[in-house]
Amino acid sequence: MKTSEPDTIMTSLQKAKVLSSQYGQNFTVFTGDLQLYRVEVNIIGAYPEQFQDVILCLGGIHILMSFIGSVGTRLTNSGLEELLESTFA
Known part of the structure; x- marks a missing residue:
């Protein structure tokens, strides 16, 4: 399955919880990119x-x-772009 599939992420979350529990951690920290974070x-x-x-x-x-x-x-539209263009060509 694709890594962005909800079933795949659900399985990963459950496995991460099991591993955290085995090592005596009270919380599971799950890090991912923006696409996976939304799911x-x-x-x-x-x-x-x-x-x-x-x-x-x-x-x-x-x-x-x-x-x-x-x-x-x-x-955006603050004039910074024009200032940088005139300064650095």
Whole structure:
């Protein structure tokens, strides 16, 4: 199955919970990219009791990309682009 399939992610979440439990961890931290994160959020939303001890995280590069995208959106039509063009040609 594809890694982005909800069944595949559900199986991975369940296996990660089992492994965390075996090593005495109270919480399972599950890190993935943005595409998988969206599916993970939907699964956890559908089964909140089963996955109440799972913490979802985006990978570091995806957090950075989201931040840079939000800065770019905020600065659209602010004149920064023209300033940089005139400064650095």
